Amino acid sequence: xxxxxxxxxxxxxxxxxxxxxxxxxxxxxxxxxxxxxxxxxxxxxxxxxxxxxxxxxxxxxxxxxxxxxxxxxxxxxxxxxxxxxxxxxxxxxxxxxxxxxxxxxxxxxxxxxxxxxxxxxxxxxxxxxxxxxxxxxxxxxxxxxxxxxxxxxxxxxxxxxxxxxxxxxxxxxxxxxxxxxxxxxxxxxxxxxxxxxxxxxxxxxxxxxxxxxxxxxxxxxxxxxxxxxxxxxxxxxxxxxxxxxxxxxxxxxxxxxxxxxxxxxxxxxxxxxxxxxxxxxxxxxxxxxxxxxxxxxxxxxxxxxxxxxxxxxxxxxxxxxxxxxxxxxxxxxxxxxxxxxxxxxxxxxxxxxxxxxxxxxxxxxxxxxxxxxxxxxxxxxxxxxxxxxxxxxxxxxxxxxxxxxxxxxxxxxxxxxxxxxxxxxxxxxxxxxxxxxxxxxxxxxxxxxxxxxxxxxxxxxxxxxxxxxxxxxxxxxxxxxxxxxxxxxxxxxxxxxxxxxxxxxxxxxxxxxxxxxxxxxxxxxxxxxxxxxxxxxxxxxxxxxxxxxxxxxxxxxxxxxxxxxxxxxxxxxxxxxxxxxxxxxxxxxxxxxxxxxxxxxxxxxxxxxxxxxxxxxxxxxxxxxxxxxxxxxxxxxxxxxxxxxxxxxxxxxxxxxxxxxxxxxxxxxxxxxxxxxxxxxxxxxxxxxxxxxxxxxxxxxxxxxxxxxxxxxxxxxxxxxxxxxxxxxxxxxxxxxxxxxxxxxxxxxxxxxxxxxxxxxxxxxxxxxxxxxxxxxxxxxxxxxxxxxxxxxxxxxxxxxxxxxxxxxxxxxxxxxxxxxxxxxxxxxxxxxxxxxxxxxxxxxxxxxxxxxxx
Amino acid sequence: xxxxxxxxxxxxxxxxxxxxxxxxxxxxxxxxxxxxxxxxxxxxxxxxxxxxxxxxxxxxxxxxxxxxxxxxxxxxxxxxxxxxxxxxxxxxxxxxxxxxxxxxxxxxxx
Ligand code: SRM
Ligand SMILES: Cc1cc2nc3c(=O)[nH]c(=O)nc-3n(C[C@H](O)[C@H](O)[C@H](O)COP(=O)(O)OP(=O)(O)OC[C@H]3O[C@@H](n4cnc5c(N)ncnc54)[C@H](O)[C@@H]3O)c2cc1C
Ligand code: SF4
Ligand code: FES
Numbered sequence: 018x019x020x021x022x023x024x025x026x027x028x029x030x031x032x033x034x035x036x037x038x039x040x041x042x043x044x045x046x047x048x049x050x051x052x053x054x055x056x057x058x059x060x061x062x063x064x065x066x067x068x069x070x071x072x073x074x075x076x077x078x079x080x081x082x083x084x085x086x087x088x089x090x091x092x093x094x095x096x097x098x099x100x101x102x103x104x105x106x107x108x109x110x111x112x113x114x115x116x117x118x119x120x121x122x123x124x125x126x127x128x129x130x131x132x133x134x135x136x137x138x139x140x141x142x143x144x145x146x147x148x149x150x151x152x153x154x155x156x157x158x159x160x161x162x163x164x165x166x167x168x169x170x171x172x173x174x175x176x177x178x179x180x181x182x183x184x185x186x187x188x189x190x191x192x193x194x195x196x197x198x199x200x201x202x203x204x205x206x207x208x209x210x211x212x213x214x215x216x217x218x219x220x221x222x223x224x225x226x227x228x229x230x231x232x233x234x235x236x237x238x239x240x241x242x243x244x245x246x247x248x249x250x251x252x253x254x255x256x257x258x259x260x261x262x263x264x265x266x267x268x269x270x271x272x273x274x275x276x277x278x279x280x281x282x283x284x285x286x287x288x289x290x291x292x293x294x295x296x297x298x299x300x301x302x303x304x305x306x307x308x309x310x311x312x313x314x315x316x317x318x319x320x321x322x323x324x325x326x327x328x329x330x331x332x333x334x335x336x337x338x339x340x341x342x343x344x345x346x347x348x349x350x351x352x353x354x355x356x357x358x359x360x361x362x363x364x365x366x367x368x369x370x371x372x373x374x375x376x377x378x379x380x381x382x383x384x385x386x387x388x389x390x391x392x393x394x395x396x397x398x399x400x401x402x403x404x405x406x407x408x409x410x411x412x413x414x415x416x417x418x419x420x421x422x423x424x425x426x427x428x429x430x431x432x433x434x435x436x437x438x439x440x441x442x443x444x445x446x447x448x449x450x451x452x453x454x455x456x457x458x459x460x461x462x463x464x465x466x467x468x469x470x471x472x473x474x475x476x477x478x479x480x481x482x483x484x485x486x487x488x489x490x491x492x493x494x495x496x497x498x499x500x501x502x503x504x505x506x507x508x509x510x511x512x513x514x515x516x517x518x519x520x521x522x523x524x525x526x527x528x529x530x531x532x533x534x535x536x537x538x539x540x541x542x543x544x545x546x547x548x549x550x551x552x553x554x555x556x557x558x559x560x561x562x563x564x565x566x567x568x569x570x571x572x573x574x575x576x577x578x579x580x581x582x583x584x585x586x587x588x589x590x591x592x593x594x595x596x597x598x599x600x601x602x603x604x605x606x607x608x609x610x611x612x613x614x615x616x617x618x619x620x621x622x623x624x625x626x627x628x629x630x631x632x633x634x635x636x637x638x639x640x641x642x643x644x645x646x647x648x649x650x651x652x653x654x655x656x657x658x659x660x661x662x663x664x665x666x667x668x669x670x671x672x673x674x675x676x677x678x679x680x681x682x683x684x685x686x687x688x689x690x691x692x693x694x695x696x697x698x699x700x701x702x703x704x705x706x707x708x709x710x711x712x713x714x715x716x717x718x719x720x721x722x723x724x725x726x727x728x729x730x731x732x733x734x735x736x737x738x739x740x741x742x743x744x745x746x747x748x749x750x751x752x753x754x755x756x757x758x759x760x761x762x763x764x765x766x767x768x769x770x771x772x773x774x775x776x777x778x779x780x781x782x783x784x785x786x787x788x789x790x791x792x793x794x795x796x797x798x799x800x801x802x803x804x805x806x807x808x809x810x811x812x813x814x815x816x817x818x819x820x821x822x823x824x825x826x827x828x829x830x831x832x833x834x835x836x837x838x839x840x841x842x843x844x845x846x847x848x849x850x851x852x853x854x855x856x857x858x859x860x861x862x863x864x865x866x867x868x869x870x871x872x
Numbered sequence: 873x874x875x876x877x878x879x880x881x882x883x884x885x886x887x888x889x890x891x892x893x894x895x896x897x898x899x900x901x902x903x904x905x906x907x908x909x910x911x912x913x914x915x916x917x918x919x920x921x922x923x924x925x926x927x928x929x930x931x932x933x934x935x936x937x938x939x940x941x942x943x944x945x946x947x948x949x950x951x952x953x954x955x956x957x958x959x960x961x962x963x964x965x966x967x968x969x970x971x972x973x974x975x976x977x978x979x980x981x982x
Contacts, residue, residue, distance in 0.1 A: 503935070525907075535905065537932030538941035538948075563888030567928040567943035570889070575943050579923035626928075822891075825924075827880045827902075829894040833924050835917070850922075 443474025
C-alpha cells in the first residue's frame with residue numbers, strides 16, 4: 018500500500034486537465050497518487066476552438082493532452098467512466114463502471130451542460146446542443162441531408178453555432194428570446210449593429226421570439242411555433258440557451274449549493290467540505306458562475322497552490338471578451354451596461370462603415386469602467402488595459418473611440434503598462450513574465466509562446482504580445498528589423514505597393530529610388546517575382562535576367578552536379594499515350610534519368626545546360642510546354658480521376674484541375690503554389706494538403722485554402738462551400754492575388770495564414786465579403802496576368818540572343834568535365850565522390866586540373 | 873608576368889550576370905556590372921557544392937563587398953578576394969581581367 022495521499026479529479030475537461038498539468042509542472046505531483054475520471058470517450062480537448070472541427074481540425078488536433086502525459090506523470094485516467102457517487106464520510110468515489118477509489122482530496126471539475134428549454138418537442142430527433150465533439154459529429158451528419166438550420170439562442174455561443182451551420186451549407190436562422198443579440202455583453206445599439214452585420218452575411222435573425230412548441234414540419238423536418246403566432250420550418254435545431262453547472266454529484270453528497278445551482282466555493286476554491294474543491298464552470302464563486310476558460314484556469318492555479326503549499330487565491334475574474342463572430346469584430350469590456358453609479362457614457366456610431374463603440378467611464382472621467390465595440394475592435398487591447406490596471410484616462414476620453422484623423426496617437430503603448438499587467442488572460446501571463454523571458458534571451462513570438470504559453474489559448478492577446486516584444490527588443494537595443502535585406506529598408510509588401518503605386522518596371526529603377534548598393538540574392542529574386550506578378554514581362558528580358566536565380570535564368574532546376582532537370586507541364590496529371598511516348602522518346606534520345614514526381618508528372622534529370630534548348634525544342638514540337646518547376650509559381654494541380662471513371666465521383670475533378678492549371682500557370686508568387694482537386698470527399702487528390710484545394714460535393718465545389726505538406730504540414734482551412742465553378746474561380750483569383758500582394762518573400766500560403774492578424778475569418782471577409790473593397794482590382798490583376806501568359810521556353814527557343822546563354826563555355830564547345838554519370842537500375846545518375854576517384858578525374862582544386870596533377 | 877588570354881567579345885558579357893570561359897584548362901566565371909563598368913573573374917568551381925556552377929550564381933553586394941552567391945547552397949564568395957563570406961577558410965581563385973579593344977582578356981600566370 019502506498020503511503021501517499023490520493024487526489025481524485027472528477028472531470029477531465031479543459032479546467033480539470035489544466036489543474037493536472039499545473040500540478041505536474043509544480044513537480045509536486047509525485048507526492049500524491051492521482052486518479053481522474055473522464056466521462057467523455059477522449060481525454061481533455063480544446064472546447065474553445067471546438068468550431069474549428071468544422072474547418073477540418075480533428076479531435077487529435079484539438080487535444081490538450083501531450084502524448085504520454087498520463088503515463089509519464091503517473092496519473093491514472095479512467096477514460097469513458099463517469100463518477101457516479103461520492104461518499105464523503107468514507108471518502109470514496111464510486112464510478113459508473115464500478116471502480117471505488119479512496120480519496121484524501123477531491124477536485125470537482127465537472128463543467129457545465131447546455132440548457133435546453135423545456136419546449137414541447139425539444140427531445141425530437143435532429144435537435145442538438147453544442148458542447149462536445151460527439152455533438153458536432155451528430156450535427157454534421159444531420160446537416161448532410163438538411164437545408165435549413167435554426168439556432169435557439171443569440172448569445173456568444175449561439176452565434177458561433179450559427180456560423181458553423183452556415184459553413185455546413187444550411188440556410189441559417191437565429192431565434193432569440195431577448196429583444197437583441199448578445200444581450201449579456203452588448204447594449205441595445207451595439208446589439209442592433211451586430212444584427213445588421215450578421216443579417217448582411219445571410220443569417221436570418223429573429224429576436225423577441227418565444228418558442229412554444231416544435232412539431233412535424235410540412236416542407237422540413239420540424240415546424241417551430243412561436244408565442245406570437247408566427248412559425249418557422251427547419252431541418253435541424255440547435256439549442257444554445259445558456260449553460261447550467263453540472264453539480265448533481267455535489268448536490269447528492271450534500272455540499273453547499275447556490276440558490277440557482279453551482280457548487281459554492283471560497284477564495285481557495287474549497288467547497289463546504291474542506292477536502293473537496295470545485296473549479297471551472299461547475300463552481301460558484303461569490304454568486305457567479307464563470308462561463309469562460311480563463312477564470313477556470315485561475316481556479317485551477319489556486320488549488321494547485323493550495324495543495325503544494327504555495328500562495329494563491331481566486332478573487333474573481335474579468336469577463337471581458339473579444340471575438341470575431343461570423344467575421345464581425347465584437348468586444349465587451351467590464352461594466353458594459355454602465356451599472357456603476359454615476360457612470361458616464363460616450364458613444365460613437367458610424368452607420369456607413371457599421372461601427373459602434375461605447376465607453377463607460379467613472380463620474381470623474383478619470384477611469385475606464387467598461388466598453389462595447391462592434392465592427393472594429395482594434396482598440397480592445399488598449400481599452401482593456403486602461404480598465405484592468407486603472408490607468409488614468411486621457412483628458413478627452415472620447416478620443417479613444419473616435420477615428421483618428423491626424424497623426425496624434427491615443428493608443429496605449431506597451432510602455433505605459435505596469436509590469437503586473439496581464440497580457441494573456443488565458444494563461445495568466447503578465448508583462449513582467451514576458452519581459453523576464455525577453456531578458457533571458459527569448460526574442461521571437463514563437464519563443465515566447467513556448468516559454469510563457471502566452472497567446473497559445475484563445476489568441477486574443479497576440480497583437481499585444483507582439484507590441485510588448487517589439488518595444489522590449491527596441492529597449493534592449495535590438496533593432497526590430499523587418500527590412501527585406503541590407504539594400505531595401507522595406508518589407509516585401511512595402512516594395513509591392515511601391516512598384517504598384519509608382520508603376521516601377523525594373524529592379525534598377527526601384528534600387529535607385531528606394532534602395533542602396535547593388536542588391537543581392539535576397540532582394541533581386543524577391544523584386545523579380547513582384548515585377549513579374551505585377552507586369553508579367555518575359556522573365557529573361559535583359560533588365561530582369563540578373564534578378565533570377567539560376568533556376569529561373571535557365572528555366573530548369575539545377576541539380577547537385579550542376580546539370581538540370583526538365584519538367585514539362587502535364588495538366589491535372591492527364592496525358593495522352595502519344596504524348597507519353599513522345600516524352601519517353603526525348604528522355605531516351607538525351608539519355609535522361611526519368612522519374613514520376615510526387616506532383617503527378619514526369620521529371621527528366623541530367624540535362625547539361627547546353628542541351629536544354631534542344632530538349633525543350635523537341636518537347637515543344639511534341640506539344641509540351643514549360644511546367645515552371647523552376648519558378649516560384651504554380652507547380653501542379655493534382656487531380657483524382659473523378660466522376661469520369663470513379664464509381665464515387667461526384668464531379669469532373671480532372672476537367673477542373675486542367676482548367677485551373679491552365680488558368681494560373683506562370684503566375685509568379687512569393688513561393689510556389691500547389692493545388693489539387695478531388696472528385697468526392699474521399700479526397701484521393703489530397704486537396705486538403707495544398708495551397709488551394711477543391712473537393713466536389715453534391716451541392717457544388719468546396720474550396721480549401723492554405724494547406725501545406727513539406728516540413729511543417731498544415732491542413733487546409735475550409736474557405737467556402739457549395740460553389741459553382743464561376744464563383745469558385747472568382748474566389749481563387751482574388752485569393753491568389755491577395756496572397757501575391759501581401760505575403761513575405763518565400764512565405765507559403767500556410768505560413769502567411771498563420772501570421773495573418775484575424776486569421777481565416779479576416780481572409781474570408783476580404784475575399785468573400787470584399788471588406789477592403791479591393792476584389793475588383795484583384796480580379797483585374799489576375800485577368801491581366803492570365804491574358805499575358807507565355808510559355809517561357811517557347812519564347813526562349815525562338816530568340817537567338819537568349820540561346821547564347823545556354824552553353825557551358827562562352828569560348829568553347831567543350832563540356833564540363835566534372836559532370837560524370839554512372840549507370841544504375843538501367844538509367845544514368847551523377848557519380849558519387851568515391852566513384853569519381855575511380856575515374857581518376859578528381860577536380861579538387863582548379864590548380865590540379867590545370868597542371869594535371871591527378872592522383 | 874601576367875599573360876593575357878583572349879576569351880570573348882565584350883558584347884558576349886551578360887550585364888549584371890555571369891558567363892563561364894575555358895582559360896587554358898581552367899573554368900573561369902566572369903561577371904560584368906555595366907553600371908559601374910566593373911568586371912570580375914573567379915574560379916567557376918564551387919568548393920562547397922563541388923560543382924562548376926559559380927558563373928550561374930547571382931551577384932550583388934554584402935556590406936559593400938561585391939559577391940556572387942552559389943546557386944547550389946547560396947554561400948557568398950567575394951569577387952575581389954575569392955574568400956567565402958560564410959567561411960573564411962574556403963576560397964576560390966581570382967583572376968585579373970580587362971577589356972582591350974572590345975575583347976575580354978583574363979590574366980594567367982604571374
Ligand atoms: C521532383 C520532386 C520529388 C519527386 O521526385 O517526386 C520534388 C523535388 C524538389 N523539391 Fe519538392 N518535389 C516534389 C514534390 C513535392 C511535394 C509533393 C506535392 O507537390 O504534392 C511536396 C510537399 C507538398 C507541399 O509543397 O506542400 C514537396 C515539398 C518541398 C519542399 C517543402 C515545402 C514546404 O513548404 O515545406 C521544398 C523546399 C522548398 O520549397 O523550400 C521542396 C523542394 C524541392 C526541390 C526544388 C529542392 C531543390 O531546391 O532542389 C527539388 C527540386 C527537384 C527538381 O529539380 O525538379 N519540395 N515537394 C517533386 C516534384 C513535383 C512536381 O511535379 O513539380
Ligand atoms: C463551442 C464553445 C465555444 C467556447 N468558446 C469559448 C471562448 O471563446 N472563450 C472562453 O473563455 N470559453 C469558451 N467556451 C467555454 C469553455 O469551453 C469552458 O469555459 C471550459 O471548457 C470550462 O472547462 P471545465 O473543465 O469547467 O468544463 P468542461 O470543459 O466541460 O469539462 C468538464 C468535463 O467533465 C466531465 N464530467 C462531468 N461530470 C462528470 C462525472 N460525474 N464523471 C466524470 N466526468 C464528468 C464532462 O464530460 C467534461 O468532459 C466555449 C465553449 C463551447 C462549448
Ligand atoms: S524530399 Fe528532399 S530529397 Fe526528396 S525531392 Fe524533395 S527536396 Fe529533394
Ligand atoms: S488571452 Fe487567450 S491566448 Fe492569451
